[in-house]
Amino acid sequence: MNRNILVRALLVVLVLFLGTSGWIIDREVGRTFSDDPLVWEPEIAAFERVDRESPPPRDAILFVGSSSIRFWDDLAKDMAPMNVIRRGFGGAKLSDLIHFTDRIILPYSPRAIVIHAGGNELTDAPGNRRRTPEKAFADFQSLIALIREELPDVPIYYLALRPSSLPDARDRLLQRVREDCEAQPDLHYLDAGAGLALADGSPNPRLIRWDFIHLNREGYEAWAPPVRERLLGDLGPGPLHPAP
Incomplete structure (x- = not known):
């Protein structure tokens, strides 16, 4: 040629x-x-289609939340021998999880739930209607209350937001969540972000993807061990079903 x-x-x-x-x-x-949770309807419908075609195991640990869960492709391997279900989507906010609780949380009868969300609300990027940490915390409380109506005894873990370029807003939200977790039975605060930060507390760029937002594989390799150690220590390996 x-x-x-x-x-x-x-x-x-x-x-x-x-x-x-x-x-x-x-x-x-x-x-x-967007403030409209229905923008994520295609992703939620896709989860439901997968569940119909290949039902996930009962008594697994459900990881639900935003894109940090969505991009955790090796979650099942990283959490072995515990069985997990991964339901992360787009730029989910806590308010989105509230809207879709009856479709992507309650149907699985999980033995524990790990929630990672709350960061997208705090983003100050142009075009985003930024929430205050107090509003994000109110949504967190509403989500927990909604889950508790149907799953009163299931342990719930809040996987803390990773190191951020907005540390003040992040820290204010996490402080409120931590205090709430300490005050409620079976509500746990799980902070696994120490290995993701530089000495000054800012995100380690070596662990971030090309988009400057999400973890790369090396980042997940640093994030996963403290999560696995905490869950395995608290919950044990659980039933020996094949992971989805």
Whole structure:
């Protein structure tokens, strides 16, 4: 093939790729900043379709929350021998989890629930209607109360937000959540973020993906061990079902 033609073809492919990627990123950012939980309906419906086709095991540990759970591709391996169900989606907020509780939390009859959400509410990016830490905490309380109506005795763990570029808002929310966990039976605060931060408390860029937001595989390898150690110590390995 003529070299000039090849170069032009590669440039066209690159432009198409960048244009498509930009559209996808813009769409995902728009959904993350939306106040309407129904923007996540396709993801929730996909979970339900998977559940019908391949029912997950009972008595597993349910991990539910935002994209940090969604991108945890090796969660089952990282938590072995405990069986887990992974239900993370998009830029989920605590208010989104409230809306979809009856579809992605209650149906699984989990032996424990791990929640990781609350960071997207605090983001001060342009276009986001930022919540205060107090509003995010109120949503956390509402979510716990909703779960407790149907699952009064199931241990619930709040997996603390990772080190952030907005430490003040993050710390205010986490302080309220920690105090609430200390005051309630079977509600636990799980902070596994120490290995993800630099000496000054800021996120370690070596553990972050190209998007400067989410953990890369090395980041998950640092995050997973304290989570596994805590859950295994508290709950034991559990039933020996195959992980979904």
